[in-house]
Amino acid sequence: AQSVTxxxxxxxxxxxxxxxxxxxxSSSVSVYLFWYVQYPNQGLQLLLKYLSxxxxxxxxxxxxxxxxxxxxxxxxxxxxVHISDTAEYFCAVSDVGDDKIIFGKGTxxxxxx
Amino acid sequence: xxxxxQTPKFQVLKTGQSMTLQCAQDMNHNSMYWxxxxxxxxxxxxxxxxxxxxxxxxxxxxxxxxxxxxxxEFSLRLESAAPSQTSVYFCASGRxxxxxxxxxxxxxxxxxx
Numbered sequence: 001a002q003s004v005t006x007x008x009x010x011x012x013x014x015x016x017x018x019x020x021x022x023x024x025x026s027s028s029v030s031v032y033l034f035w036y037v038q039y040p041n042q043g044l045q046l047l048l049k050y051l052s053x054x055x056x057x058x059x060x061x062x063x064x065x066x067x068x069x070x071x072x073x074x075x076x077x078x079x080x081v082h083i084s085d086t087a088e089y090f091c092a093v094s095d096v097g098d099d100k101i102i103f104g105k106g107t108x109x110x111x112x113x
Numbered sequence: 114x115x116x117x118x119q120t121p122k123f124q125v126l127k128t129g130q131s132m133t134l135q136c137a138q139d140m141n142h143n144s145m146y147w148x149x150x151x152x153x154x155x156x157x158x159x160x161x162x163x164x165x166x167x168x169x170x171x172x173x174x175x176x177x178x179x180x181x182x183x184x185x186e187f188s189l190r191l192e193s194a195a196p197s198q199t200s201v202y203f204c205a206s207g208r209x210x211x212x213x214x215x216x217x218x219x220x221x222x223x224x225x226x
Contacts, residue, residue, distance in 0.1 A: 009153065032213055043117075043203055043217035044156075090155060094213040099144050099163050100171070101213055105155035 002027045004093050004104035012110040013081055021076040021107045023091030033074040034092040034101065035065055044090065050074065061085075083111045114139055117218035119204050125224045126194045134189040134221050136204030144207040145187035146215065147171075147179060149200040156203065162187055194225045 007022040025031065032051050036044040048059040055067040065076045074091060091104040120135045138145065143164045148156040148171075158171030162181040176198060178190045187206075191198060201222050205215040 034214070036217075043219045044205075045217070046214055049214065099207070099213065100146075100158060100161060101215060103148075103156040105153060 002031075002093055002095060002102045004091050004102055006091050006104035006107050008107050009105065010108045010110060012112055014112045015083055016080050018079050019077065019081050019085075019109065021089050021091075021109065023074045023076065023104060025072050025074065025091070025093040027072075027093060027095060030096040032094045032096060033065075033067060034094070035059075035063070035074075035076050036090045036092060036103075038088045038090065038106075040087070047076075047089070081109070081111055083113070085109060086111045116140065117204055117206055117216055119202075119218040119221050121221060122219070123222050125226065126191075127226050128195060130194050131190070131192050132194065133191075134202055134204075134223075135186070136188065136218060137186045138204075138206040138216070139185065140206060140208070140216065141184070142206035142208045142216075143184070144215075145181065146205040146207070147177075147187070147189045148203045148205065149173065149198075150203060150220075151200050159189065159202075194223075196225045199223060199225045 003026045005024045013019045034049045035047040037047045038044045050067045058064045063078045088106045088108045090106045092101045094101045117138045146161040147159040157173045160179040162168045165184045180188045204218040207215040
């Protein structure tokens with residue numbers, strides 16, 4: 001059965017510092033992987049996704065994630081965070097051919113001034 | 114395009130009352146989903162509909178019913194609300210064959226007293 005583990009429920013980081021949000025998944029088949037972001041009092045928005053091909057995927061606002069099949073990980077990184085990155089981030093996995101997505105429990109990113 | 118819309122935005126119920134949460138999408142998506150979000154639990158799938166006329170249970174269906182009224186609309190009904198159903202409810206839609214990317218509504222915050 002699929003599952004997603006986000007190892008940190010909260011991550012505090014100073015503005016302009018780098019950050020890594022960790023995500024591990026379990027699945028016995030080929031998968032699609034996603035990071036969604038939820039800004040305060042809003043719905044979820046897709047940040048980036050891995051479908052196939054290059055294992056490094058990027059978002060338009062400077063985040064990147066790398067698919068590591070051997071470690072079943074899909075960690076999210078940003079080299080320099082901004083106060084506007086304050087949000088909750090959800091890692092998610094979907095089996096190829098399945099309509100459903102399984103979400104992790106989320107990591108709340110706190111940007112410290 | 115409005116994307117995914119949900120009504121109401123907020124609702125307070127007493128235990129035992131019933132209500133229906135409405136969801137509509139204007140992206141011509143086949144698949145629609147209802148999730149609940151609770152602190153520290155991430156998003157959990159309640160019900161989903163892969164196409165007009167079909168519905169299936171998700172991870173936490175007990176106490177809920179759904180109706181896929183047409184391709185655009187997917188409603189969630191609580192027949193007899195309980196305090197354990199206090200949550201934020203999100204509707205999402207997705208296009209089959211589009212690698213399972215889902216688009217989310219803004220959410221309904223429900224409190225059951």
